[in-house]
Amino acid sequence: MTTDTPTIRPAELTDLDGIAHIYSSLWCNYLRNRGDEEDALLASRFNVCMQLERSPITLVAEHEGEIVAACFVGFFDDGVPQSNPLWQDCYRDLLAQATKRAETADEDLEGSLFGDSREKETADRFAASGTDYAQAQINLIIILPAWQGHGLGRLLIERARAAMREAGRTKFFLMTDNQSDYAFYDHLGMTRIAEDHSQDTGDGFTVYMYGGEA
Numbered sequence: 392m393t394t395d396t397p398t399i400r401p402a403e404l405t406d407l408d409g410i411a412h413i414y415s416s417l418w419c420n421y422l423r424n425r426g427d428e429e430d431a432l433l434a435s436r437f438n439v440c441m442q443l444e445r446s447p448i449t450l451v452a453e454h455e456g457e458i459v460a461a462c463f464v465g466f467f468d469d470g471v472p473q474s475n476p477l478w479q480d481c482y483r484d485l486l487a488q489a490t491k492r493a494e495t496a497d498e499d500l501e502g503s504l505f506g507d508s509r510e511k512e513t514a515d516r517f518a519a520s521g522t523d524y525a526q527a528q529i530n531l532i533i534i535l536p537a538w539q540g541h542g543l544g545r546l547l548i549e550r551a552r553a554a555m556r557e558a559g560r561t562k563f564f565l566m567t568d569n570q571s572d573y574a575f576y577d578h579l580g581m582t583r584i585a586e587d588h589s590q591d592t593g594d595g596f597t598v599y600m601y602g603g604e605a
């Protein structure tokens with residue numbers, strides 16, 4: 392990283408739209424390309440807030456007032472995810488909005504709204520199985536495209552691991568899929584510990600679980 396390195400700090404409520412902007416630029420292109428700007432915004436805000444609500448550690452990277460990256464870490468106690476009280480009201484409100492919108496949504500929009508939540512159900516089942524990896528979970532790591540490849544992802548993972556160690560966690564897991572940059576985790580020395588094909592609707596979509604040492 393250069394001297395121009397962004398500041399890393401905990402996420403505040405006012406950061407939601409900045410983080411949602413990164414999420415949207417990575418994963419809501421389909422909605423935006425068909426003109427569904429409002430739905431892309433709702434899906435991004437809801438999914439980011441859902442991840443924040445289950446992450447006691449919320450790191451954002453800020454550069455000149457802009458949020459350029461985010462990394463959230465959740466903790467499990469006896470297989471149950473901890474929640475982050477700061478984000479509970481926001482999550483409840485966005486869950487209500489997303490649920491209402493889903494009533495009249497097509498399959499693609501419904502998937503954009505609730506696909507991540509279904510992935511969390513898979514994570515919770517995995518954690519409840521008693522695996523030693525389920526002490527912590529990297530819930531989200533996203534870097535604004537213009538900032539990718541500059542070392543921020545590695546730095547945020549290092550900070551996340553340090554935060555896990557401080558919280559007494561020795562192992563963690565994370566979930567990704569074959570449509571995301573999963574090779575990043577191989578490169579950082581994590582191990583693929585499981586695969587889930589339950590969301591494969593014929594497109595080969597596969598969820599990967601990775602494990603690592605904190």
Ligand SMILES: CC(C)(COP(=O)(O)OP(=O)(O)OC[C@H]1O[C@@H](n2cnc3c(N)ncnc32)[C@H](O)[C@@H]1OP(=O)(O)O)[C@@H](O)C(=O)NCCC(=O)NCCS
Pocket residue numbers: 417532533534535538539540541542543544545546566567568571572573574575576578579
């Ligand atoms: C994947 C992601 C988090 C990586 O962050 P980044 O800031 O671009 O990565 P860094 O610059 O810190 O790279 C650190 C190292 O990982 C390597 N790396 C980065 N992306 C990689 C990828 N997709 N595959 C393999 N290696 C990768 C880099 O070459 C670098 O190697 P080095 O330090 O040994 O030279 C980021 O590109 C991103 O947000 N992608 C889109 C969202 C996503 O897919 N998130 C993760 C899966 S859910």
